[in-house]
Amino acid sequence: MTTLTQPGVHTDLIGKPVTDPNRETFWNASKGWASWAFTLDHKRIAVMYLIGVLAAFFLGGTMAIVLRTMLLTNSDVVAGGLGKGPTAVNFYNQAFTIHGAVMVFMFIIPAIPAVIGNMVLPMQVGAIDVAFPRLNLMSFYCWLVGALFFLAVLVMGGLDTGWTFYTPYSIRTSTAATAAVLGAFILGFSSILTGVNFVATVHMMRPEGQGWFKLPLLLWALYSTAVIQILATPVLAITLLLVAAERILGVGIFDPALGGDPVLFQHFFWFYSHPAVYIMVLPGLGVISEIISVFSRKHIFGYKFIAFSSLAIALFGFIVWGHHMFTSGQSWLLNAIFSLLTMSVAIPSAVKVFNWLATMYRGRIRLDTPMLYGMGFIWLFTIGGLTGLFLAALNTDIHFHDTYFVVAHFHYVMVGSTLFAFIGGLYYWWPKMFGKMYDEKWGRIGAWVVFIGFNLTFFIQFLAGSRGMPRRYANYPDEYQVYHHISTLGSYVLTIGLFIVLFNWIHSIRKGRPAPANPWGANSMEWQSLSPPPHLNFDTPPKVGDPYNFDGWKYDPDIDAYVMRDDYEEIMAKGQH
Amino acid sequence: MNQTAKIGLLITWVGVLILGIVSVIVDWMPVDGGGFSEDVDWLYYFIYAVNVFFFLLIGGLMFTFAICGKQRPEDRDEVVHGATHNTLVEVAWTFPPLVIVLAIFVWGFRGYLDMATMPPASADAYLVDVEARQWGWTFTHENGASVSGQNYNPETGGGAVLDIPADRPVEFRLSATDVLHSLYFPAQRAKKDCVPGRYNRMWVEVTSAHIDARIAEMREDGLAVDEQERYADYPLHCTEYCGQDHSQMNGILRVWKPEYWDAQLDVLNIWNKENLSPIKWGEAVYTNNCASCHSVDGTPRTTGPTWKDLWKQERDGGPVDEQYILESIYIPGAFKVTGFESQNMSTFAGQLNYGDVMGVIAYIKSISGVDESEIRAEYPADREVYDGSDWLDENNQVMEPPALD
Numbered sequence: 001m002t003t004l005t006q007p008g009v010h011t012d013l014i015g016k017p018v019t020d021p022n023r024e025t026f027w028n029a030s031k032g033w034a035s036w037a038f039t040l041d042h043k044r045i046a047v048m049y050l051i052g053v054l055a056a057f058f059l060g061g062t063m064a065i066v067l068r069t070m071l072l073t074n075s076d077v078v079a080g081g082l083g084k085g086p087t088a089v090n091f092y093n094q095a096f097t098i099h100g101a102v103m104v105f106m107f108i109i110p111a112i113p114a115v116i117g118n119m120v121l122p123m124q125v126g127a128i129d130v131a132f133p134r135l136n137l138m139s140f141y142c143w144l145v146g147a148l149f150f151l152a153v154l155v156m157g158g159l160d161t162g163w164t165f166y167t168p169y170s171i172r173t174s175t176a177a178t179a180a181v182l183g184a185f186i187l188g189f190s191s192i193l194t195g196v197n198f199v200a201t202v203h204m205m206r207p208e209g210q211g212w213f214k215l216p217l218l219l220w221a222l223y224s225t226a227v228i229q230i231l232a233t234p235v236l237a238i239t240l241l242l243v244a245a246e247r248i249l250g251v252g253i254f255d256p257a258l259g260g261d262p263v264l265f266q267h268f269f270w271f272y273s274h275p276a277v278y279i280m281v282l283p284g285l286g287v288i289s290e291i292i293s294v295f296s297r298k299h300i301f302g303y304k305f306i307a308f309s310s311l312a313i314a315l316f317g318f319i320v321w322g323h324h325m326f327t328s329g330q331s332w333l334l335n336a337i338f339s340l341l342t343m344s345v346a347i348p349s350a351v352k353v354f355n356w357l358a359t360m361y362r363g364r365i366r367l368d369t370p371m372l373y374g375m376g377f378i379w380l381f382t383i384g385g386l387t388g389l390f391l392a393a394l395n396t397d398i399h400f401h402d403t404y405f406v407v408a409h410f411h412y413v414m415v416g417s418t419l420f421a422f423i424g425g426l427y428y429w430w431p432k433m434f435g436k437m438y439d440e441k442w443g444r445i446g447a448w449v450v451f452i453g454f455n456l457t458f459f460i461q462f463l464a465g466s467r468g469m470p471r472r473y474a475n476y477p478d479e480y481q482v483y484h485h486i487s488t489l490g491s492y493v494l495t496i497g498l499f500i501v502l503f504n505w506i507h508s509i510r511k512g513r514p515a516p517a518n519p520w521g522a523n524s525m526e527w528q529s530l531s532p533p534p535h536l537n538f539d540t541p542p543k544v545g546d547p548y549n550f551d552g553w554k555y556d557p558d559i560d561a562y563v564m565r566d567d568y569e570e571i572m573a574k575g576q577h
Numbered sequence: 578m579n580q581t582a583k584i585g586l587l588i589t590w591v592g593v594l595i596l597g598i599v600s601v602i603v604d605w606m607p608v609d610g611g612g613f614s615e616d617v618d619w620l621y622y623f624i625y626a627v628n629v630f631f632f633l634l635i636g637g638l639m640f641t642f643a644i645c646g647k648q649r650p651e652d653r654d655e656v657v658h659g660a661t662h663n664t665l666v667e668v669a670w671t672f673p674p675l676v677i678v679l680a681i682f683v684w685g686f687r688g689y690l691d692m693a694t695m696p697p698a699s700a701d702a703y704l705v706d707v708e709a710r711q712w713g714w715t716f717t718h719e720n721g722a723s724v725s726g727q728n729y730n731p732e733t734g735g736g737a738v739l740d741i742p743a744d745r746p747v748e749f750r751l752s753a754t755d756v757l758h759s760l761y762f763p764a765q766r767a768k769k770d771c772v773p774g775r776y777n778r779m780w781v782e783v784t785s786a787h788i789d790a791r792i793a794e795m796r797e798d799g800l801a802v803d804e805q806e807r808y809a810d811y812p813l814h815c816t817e818y819c820g821q822d823h824s825q826m827n828g829i830l831r832v833w834k835p836e837y838w839d840a841q842l843d844v845l846n847i848w849n850k851e852n853l854s855p856i857k858w859g860e861a862v863y864t865n866n867c868a869s870c871h872s873v874d875g876t877p878r879t880t881g882p883t884w885k886d887l888w889k890q891e892r893d894g895g896p897v898d899e900q901y902i903l904e905s906i907y908i909p910g911a912f913k914v915t916g917f918e919s920q921n922m923s924t925f926a927g928q929l930n931y932g933d934v935m936g937v938i939a940y941i942k943s944i945s946g947v948d949e950s951e952i953r954a955e956y957p958a959d960r961e962v963y964d965g966s967d968w969l970d971e972n973n974q975v976m977e978p979p980a981l982d
Binding site for chain 1: 603605606607613616617620621624627628631632635636638639642643645646647648652653654655656657658659660661662663666667670671674675678679681682684685686688689690691692693694755756757759761763764766767768769770772773774775777812814815816817818819820821822823824825827
């Protein structure tokens, strides 16, 4: 591990210190609250999104700790003296609902596209902004308004439907389900607008010479994600409106007491929410493709296979929704078809993992914080993906459906994987975004604590679920006590790890060494800009090259960063193979 | 390779080995209570083996590559020029997973067809109606007996107990009165949603051998079992979130050896386990059997005398008491009531058992101005939970009603 002792400096592409402390960056290009509130700059919107989703993550995480603490023991006296009477049980039901809804709709779905995507995507195509900057701002305000609805839910009597809003319970509950579905409806628009922007930007704003296969793989992932966001989210929107209509007007759609069909809701809901699983994880896969290659100092292996596997996952993601409903009473034929189709998703996921391993093979692996998260991601995504096989197969799913096994599985995929990609990606682009380096030692410590805490929390839940512990239980049979003990302990470790990450970031913003333009020797175009970038992203038009050909950059030990070689264009023209 | 790297590699692969061994030792699935356990567990352990193999391979290789190729600070400038793609390799590692997942699908599908295909009529399946509600279960048997409750309470024996016979298929007709619920037998690996507005069906079959194995296992664990080894208990849960007391619907699936089943059916039929008072139970018996001919509010009917204020009325056979009511139900023609000589009531012997009659007696008392506390004190059914054992003889057979003179 290198000790970074030399005085920090902002450097330009050829390593010359940028001495002007008043250099224009997107942070200081304009001042005052209005310059942020009405900004059209994708980087500022990314920063606002970052603050927003981290606040949502804090809220959702608090709920997680509350519910894990309530599950710590199964006796009548639990931490906080809440007991296990009706009040405590209702509180628990609300805690897991708010946890799920906030984490899904306000955190995981927007996290990587809206923060990292907004920050990086236009720069990776060398553009000054996304295609529709005003829509981008509107997307953020949709998120904000949707988030306010959820906050209103908290004071209007809470929500106890589970994040899935299953009917007819969601029609009948006395909690603020109407406000919650309207909030999710509005949050959906934020997601759609981001998707529209990304598709348009990738299609229309690439510079000459940057063909589809010269896009960084993050863009393939974000593009695939955007397609899902555009096509699937409207279905959720309509479904939630129907739920609201049923609640407010008493129109019988999903409640059998009014002549509706509750299983119809599940079809509608999962037609969105299964693809939404890939909205959550695909961007993470993209981030990891970047990190693995850059930190292995080696060209990504199987570029086209990784790129097309993103599209394949997006496509297959649309035709597997019925696997959430194997026990609902839908016909055996539908179940069989959905089970078979679900198996198809395993293939592109496996292809990605194998290609990352092949990229690491014989690489010169730099085990810095982003790479630790990258490897943690491979570990967690492998477990999450492989355990999905149990749930795709029909008769084993009958046993595991709605048990802790499912809870563990999707936390490995959506939290383990996506959260690791999000944190790893933020560490990776942190220097670009904030113009500051973070503390490497604490970055690594944090990564290990988060990794250990996560596995401690969720791996044991596979065992609990295998042995029949149903999910969403405020009380549980005594035989499951030991699993809950371990899981709750793990969640505390995870919390400590996440606070280490947070303090490291705050410390970096306050005390961090000024970041060089390209600390990692990466070759996607955002690294050709200064850290942080100017308002219009690039002072000089960036040069197009293979994003995974790292030959064009030379390490400069004086600044502990990479500088562009003089013959960059020739190296790029020659290619690596 | 330097010393540190060698140690790292050693730790990695020793770790892989240990994880591999641990994964073989850990027994993941819950108790095997028959049903679909065999199929499900086989596929489970096959997928598990696939999981362990690929996970250890991927994890082991990842750490190996990271350790062997760890960048030294002086090598920051080095870029590795390896192969960037190889279609042959891609195809080679795409196909084995494809074959494996297809095999898993086929295996899972075959097992599932078993679950989804209800036993044929020739299989003599026993049918139980399962009605889920917020928050409890009602299990209604073929003879009309119904058991209802929330969490099973091992101390009182109360709560949702679903009795079924062993060695024959048992079919469950699932419904829900309010919101979604789901019936789950972990030990039988069986689960199906209870959906309001439709009937779902599922079935299981448990053998006597499973019962013996379960009893032996519970004994070993120091758990209470039926001393006569007539039945074994398995857990039963609601697995579809249904609101506040979703986690209070943990009942018991009690599987009876076939030789004890008929007796148990009679026990179920004597007193329901909803803890209905004898009055309420009698009212239910009245509603289902007697209401078409007899009124209870004094309304005159041509079909039969009203039951209002019947208790201790003077009749041909003497004042109306327990014996009079019992005889009137089992041998209706014994005494005719003035004004109803032409009516011929048919016997309810064989339809209403002794317990039902006791309920009717209590009900008649209650509509005749007898104080409720007085009625309640007379019947053992007023214990918190009544298991019907008072009506069993030493052979666990239901006692015959007392002989009628």
